[in-house]
Amino acid sequence: xAAFDTEPLDEQRRYGAIVTGLSPGSIDDPQVRKALLTLWxxxxxxxxxxxxxxxxxxxxxxxxxGEPEVHPMMEGTDIKTEHRALAPIEFDPEKDGNxxxxxxxxxxxxxPWHFDxxxxxxxxxxxxxxxxxxxxxxxxxxxxxxIAAWDLLPEQLRERIDGLSVVYSYQPDFTRAKFGSxxxxxxxxxxxxxxxxxxxxxxxxxxxxxxxxxxxxxxxVLHVSPWFAxxxxxxxxxxxxxxxxxxxxxxxxxxxxxxxQWQAGDMVLWDNWRMLHCACGVPPEETRIMRRTTIVxxxxxxRREVIAAA
Ligand SMILES: [Fe+2]
Numbered sequence: 001x002a003a004f005d006t007e008p009l010d011e012q013r014r015y016g017a018i019v020t021g022l023s024p025g026s027i028d029d030p031q032v033r034k035a036l037l038t039l040w041x042x043x044x045x046x047x048x049x050x051x052x053x054x055x056x057x058x059x060x061x062x063x064x065x066g067e068p069e070v071h072p073m074m075e076g077t078d079i080k081t082e083h084r085a086l087a088p089i090e091f092d093p094e095k096d097g098n099x100x101x102x103x104x105x106x107x108x109x110x111x112p113w114h115f116d117x118x119x120x121x122x123x124x125x126x127x128x129x130x131x132x133x134x135x136x137x138x139x140x141x142x143x144x145x146x147i148a149a150w151d152l153l154p155e156q157l158r159e160r161i162d163g164l165s166v167v168y169s170y171q172p173d174f175t176r177a178k179f180g181s182x183x184x185x186x187x188x189x190x191x192x193x194x195x196x197x198x199x200x201x202x203x204x205x206x207x208x209x210x211x212x213x214x215x216x217x218x219x220x221v222l223h224v225s226p227w228f229a230x231x232x233x234x235x236x237x238x239x240x241x242x243x244x245x246x247x248x249x250x251x252x253x254x255x256x257x258x259x260x261q262w263q264a265g266d267m268v269l270w271d272n273w274r275m276l277h278c279a280c281g282v283p284p285e286e287t288r289i290m291r292r293t294t295i296v297x298x299x300x301x302x303r304r305e306v307i308a309a310a
Contacts, residue, residue: 180226
């Protein structure tokens, strides 16, 4: 008997899989580990339903895909969680947090579409997200596969973007994001985001290829993060911005998106080297507490901007 069952995601057949029936006891089985690794590589996004064991299972599962790491923005802070590899993703009306007005709604804990680490040269390989306290309303996490985005990209845009690179910088205020859709208004910025701009790791811009091949499969990834993008390297002008704007408009197509509606007992694993994610936010009176692991890794194609001496 197979150690787990898989089925397609609800409302998204281009990528992703749902895994059911996985017992925490079978996580150490080499064949199960190999099967899960292959599934992650092929599908990009894996939803584990009704999986037992909480934090312990989350950390042990993460170890299949790579070494769990401490999130770079948490280094040097006094943020503590139950396990050193777990980062908190929290919105609690009693505590400090980001609040934005978006489409006439006030939302806490919203995050625009992005891949993690665009503003540094080394991109983590992914993570596993698990809910601790779910809100009564809202709180979905969006995912978007950029292999599927490349597959749907018209030929004339493929030719224009392939071979170019995108320049990124840390931008804590989403209303000032240059690409993608911006919130109407910043209501409140969290201390973590405010102090993030002073973090030593974000003082020099980062550059990543706009298109690259997934190691092991050769499939092309349209590797563009709307949040943090400043422009195209060597084309930070009207023509370059128009091209990047057109690419991002293509990437943010609803047919490429999947919005995960969280249930207790869920864990969601994604591949940060090929997927964007976003947080839809919650009404500001709701509490949403998530725990994530970060899977260490480096795809080896990012670099820092070199500023020529005057
Ligand atoms: Fe993220």
